[in-house]
Amino acid sequence: MKKSIANWGNYPVVESDEQFFSFTDQLNQLVKNNDEFIARGNGRCYGDASLAKKTISTLKYDNILSFDIQKGIFECQSGLTLDKILEVIVPKGWFLPVTPGTKFITVGGAVASDVHGKNHHIDGSFSNNIVDMDIALSSGEIISCSPVHNIDLFEATCGGMGLSGIITRVKFRLKKIETSFIKQKQVKAENLEEIISLFEKYNHYTYSVAWIDCLKKGENFGRSILILGEHATIDDLNEKQKKEPLQLPKKKQITFPFNLPSWVLNAFTVKAFNFLYYGKNFKKEINNVVSYEPFFYPLDAILHWNRGYGKNGFVQYQFVLPLEAKQGLIEILQRISDKGLGSFLAVLKVFGKQESIISFPKEGYTLALDFPVRKGLLEFLDELDKVVLQYGGRIYMSKDARMKPEILEGGYPELDKFKEIIKKYNPDGKIHSIQSDRLFLTSN
Amino acid sequence: MATVLVLGATSDMGIAIAKKFAENKYNIQLAARNPDQLKPAQSDIAIRYSVDCTLHAFDALNFSSHERFFNELVPKPDVTISVFGIMDDELTAFDDWNTTARMINTNFTGAVSILNIAAKYYMKEKKGTIVGISSVAGERGRESKLIYGSAKAAFSAYLAGLRNKLYKQNIHVVSVKPGFVYTRMTENLSLPKLLTAQPSEVADAVYNAVVKKKNIIYVKWFWRYIMLIIKNIPEFQFKKMNL
Numbered sequence: 001m002k003k004s005i006a007n008w009g010n011y012p013v014v015e016s017d018e019q020f021f022s023f024t025d026q027l028n029q030l031v032k033n034n035d036e037f038i039a040r041g042n043g044r045c046y047g048d049a050s051l052a053k054k055t056i057s058t059l060k061y062d063n064i065l066s067f068d069i070q071k072g073i074f075e076c077q078s079g080l081t082l083d084k085i086l087e088v089i090v091p092k093g094w095f096l097p098v099t100p101g102t103k104f105i106t107v108g109g110a111v112a113s114d115v116h117g118k119n120h121h122i123d124g125s126f127s128n129n130i131v132d133m134d135i136a137l138s139s140g141e142i143i144s145c146s147p148v149h150n151i152d153l154f155e156a157t158c159g160g161m162g163l164s165g166i167i168t169r170v171k172f173r174l175k176k177i178e179t180s181f182i183k184q185k186q187v188k189a190e191n192l193e194e195i196i197s198l199f200e201k202y203n204h205y206t207y208s209v210a211w212i213d214c215l216k217k218g219e220n221f222g223r224s225i226l227i228l229g230e231h232a233t234i235d236d237l238n239e240k241q242k243k244e245p246l247q248l249p250k251k252k253q254i255t256f257p258f259n260l261p262s263w264v265l266n267a268f269t270v271k272a273f274n275f276l277y278y279g280k281n282f283k284k285e286i287n288n289v290v291s292y293e294p295f296f297y298p299l300d301a302i303l304h305w306n307r308g309y310g311k312n313g314f315v316q317y318q319f320v321l322p323l324e325a326k327q328g329l330i331e332i333l334q335r336i337s338d339k340g341l342g343s344f345l346a347v348l349k350v351f352g353k354q355e356s357i358i359s360f361p362k363e364g365y366t367l368a369l370d371f372p373v374r375k376g377l378l379e380f381l382d383e384l385d386k387v388v389l390q391y392g393g394r395i396y397m398s399k400d401a402r403m404k405p406e407i408l409e410g411g412y413p414e415l416d417k418f419k420e421i422i423k424k425y426n427p428d429g430k431i432h433s434i435q436s437d438r439l440f441l442t443s444n
Numbered sequence: 445m446a447t448v449l450v451l452g453a454t455s456d457m458g459i460a461i462a463k464k465f466a467e468n469k470y471n472i473q474l475a476a477r478n479p480d481q482l483k484p485a486q487s488d489i490a491i492r493y494s495v496d497c498t499l500h501a502f503d504a505l506n507f508s509s510h511e512r513f514f515n516e517l518v519p520k521p522d523v524t525i526s527v528f529g530i531m532d533d534e535l536t537a538f539d540d541w542n543t544t545a546r547m548i549n550t551n552f553t554g555a556v557s558i559l560n561i562a563a564k565y566y567m568k569e570k571k572g573t574i575v576g577i578s579s580v581a582g583e584r585g586r587e588s589k590l591i592y593g594s595a596k597a598a599f600s601a602y603l604a605g606l607r608n609k610l611y612k613q614n615i616h617v618v619s620v621k622p623g624f625v626y627t628r629m630t631e632n633l634s635l636p637k638l639l640t641a642q643p644s645e646v647a648d649a650v651y652n653a654v655v656k657k658k659n660i661i662y663v664k665w666f667w668r669y670i671m672l673i674i675k676n677i678p679e680f681q682f683k684k685m686n687l
Contacts, residue, residue: 001632020631022456023481060456063488077484088492 005055008306009046011313011373011401014434016053020060024142027168030056031140038433039166041106042081045113046316047401048434049161056166058108064088065169072174073131078108078167083300086292091246094174095231095292097129101347103297108167113398114159114359116366117296118207118229121352125361127158128354129173135165138430142168156421159359161397163422163436179245181232182207182295186286192222192333196326196365199226199350206230207295212346213275214336214369222333224348232289241289249293255303259311309372315401317381318368320351320361321393328391329365332384339380341371357414357421360396368399378402397435405440445495449473449521451502451558452528454481456627457577460643461525464651466493473521475502475513476528504528504554505546514561523654524562525575526555529596531629537591544591551595556602563606566615573654574610575618576603577646580662583621583671586687607659618653619660622646623667639664 006013018040021027031037040050040057058079065075072094074085082096083103089095100115109115111133116125123129132146135157145154156164185205189195195210202208207229216223234245241247299305306314321328333346347368351361371377385407388395394411395403409415419441422431432442448465452458453474462472466489474482474489479499489497502513514520530550537543559574566572581589582596600619607617624630624640641663649663662668677685 001634020628022459022628023454025481063484064491065484065487067491 005040005043005051006313007043007045007047007050009313009315009373009399009401010306010309010311011315012048012051012434013313014048014051014053016051016055018055018057020057022060024168027056027061027136027166028140028142031136031138031166034430036430036432038431038436039108039112039162041079041109041112042104044102044105044109045398047399048438049113049398049400050109050433051435052433058106058166058168061168062106066171067092069094072176073171074174075131075169075171076107077169078111079106081106082110087248089174090177090180090248090292093177093246095177095180097173097175098123098126099296101297102300104300107170107172108162111158111167111170112160112162114356114361115398116349116351116361118209118227118349120354120361121203121208121350122206123175124352124354125158125356125359126172127356127359130154130158131171131173133157133167133171134169135425136168137165138426138428144169152421153425155357156418156425159356159397160418160422161358161433161435163431163433163441164425165431175231177231177246178234179232179237179241180247180249180292181237181241181245181289182229182292183232183236184286184288184290184295185228187226187228188284189222189224189226191220192224192330195222195224195226195348199348199365202226202228203350208350210348212333212348212367214333214346215340217337221337222330227295229295236289238289249291254301256305256307259307259309309370312373314370314372315377315381316368316370316399317384318360318366318396318399319384319388319393320364320366320396321388321391322362322364325364325391325393328387328393329367331391332367332387335380335384335387336369341374341377341380358412358418360394360398362394364393366396368396397439400435403439405438408439408441445469445471446522447471447473447519448523448525449475449517449562451475451524451526452504453485454478455527455529455629456643457622457625457646458525458527459485460647461527461650462489462497463493464644464647465523466495466497468651469493469495470523471496473498473500473517475500477501477503502558504550504558507554507557510558510561514558514565520565520569521562522571523573523575524559525577525650526559527577528554529577529579531592534588534590534592547591548595548598551592552598552602555599559602559606563610563615567610567613571614573616573618574603574606575620575650575654577620577622577650578603580621580623580667580671584675584682586682586685588687616654616657618650618658620646620650620653620663621660621667621671622649622663623670625663639666639670 002017005016037054037056038052040055061077062079063077098117110126114125114127134144136142205228210224210226212224349366353363354361389410436442448470450458450462454476479501486497532543578600579596581593582600603619624635653661
């Protein structure tokens, strides 16, 4: 049935015929009956990667297929969301090997975006933990691939935005935990220099992320809070927590009820938000033990927080720059600060080394920022793109809704190889999205 | 631990009902024409809820196989839930007797055949629960649901009669009239959001009705009143309407 759909940024909004399947034979029929399509999960990529005239939703294809509690190996259909997986694995002493900042994404989406977490410098991205998986090609045939089998298909699927086919089944390794709590350390940094040296100082921590206030000027430019974490051991817990060390967090969710008018977010309100966020930490350093929920998924507590950006939606801009390109980071933050275009969130992380052909992560600093859609934004982001390329960086396709093809090409040296592989497995060109057409990855 | 049998488990409602009972620590028996399709659901239920889940081949239209099907269930279910049903295009059905017969035989005759067998077993045991998923379409005959509606009307009457017959034997019968539900059956219809339930809401209502021994449930409460109004329109008026 045709309806208006959008991903998490509410930009762009498109008319799409969204179709569902519960069984493999139904998927086979859908793939054969449609002359074009792109796979879609829970719609938590931000831009247009999973938007097209026809979409095949995996959301009803969400069964758990196996769970080896001894070895920590989990296998499921691709429409299962991470929140449901956590409910099953945490009480048994296991955790997701890699998790992004929301648990409301499907496993298929995690692979297609090759998501990363706060532990990329230690554990790599999601695809590093895949044992094997199945892909439905546009012919309807389902074939498996892994790091050692059908390697080209595997490489083009991890981070490939669904262009190699519909991911149907994924088997992946979990991480052993003793408790469901996180031993957290928060350190304040006065400016960008300090936060970068803090990242270096604490690079042995499994989890690290910094929230930057990018509207601060002068000597406080780049004021931020570094948040570090380790899975807590039993000894780290207080008496109450020790009673049930692997407990699931209590559900406390509120829903953002409607779209805020777009004028609400302006330089003043964002400054006020950042002031409060930064100001809540009085001390230079805070150490505590918290549930995994607020540590990994602080925004999941507010369902539909994206409505805070108004009905015009927002664009999330995420790029990575090589470690030595600190100057680029300063330049980009400087431009944003000068422009005053406003960003609720500015999240800085470090990536470790990663070999891949289309996955986003590569060694360096990655910064993610939100911009409400308004006049002049797209031109401004085009300018930022040039700075990113100039410093040897690249843009995350999962967040993208507006990048130009030459920017993608400049950032991903193996792009031609990627195009060849998706063509090899889908010679009929049935699989494409608005994004892939815009970026010339597929021909419309 | 109690066991629940779900007949028609490949449907969206069937699987949602099975999961709701599994969550409440019932062992699950999933029955469908093609049980192989349900292997992923079987592993899911067993892993997620730590209960037993078994698969059984069941063909609603093959009446003579029903006795054997029920006899072979081990253990016998404490709760039997009939979810299966089909809704074919009414214009096709009116033209083609085979389609009409299949709709009647699936929605009514097949359900009566298997539930009679379950009822006889429960009468012997002096306990048990039967749930039938009927439809608001069975509340009053109308053009757009000519055959489907009359088959469901017959099924609703059967369930009411069965409830009356089995009450004295400590056996409870629940009639479910879900109204609109987002399922494969209705995927291509544009349904009013307020009046349409998710399969999980039907599952919650069914579980609740079994535990609290409710007789007739509508899932979304206003359906009871919508149907009350529809049932009270005088026939001389009703026959002129496009419904």
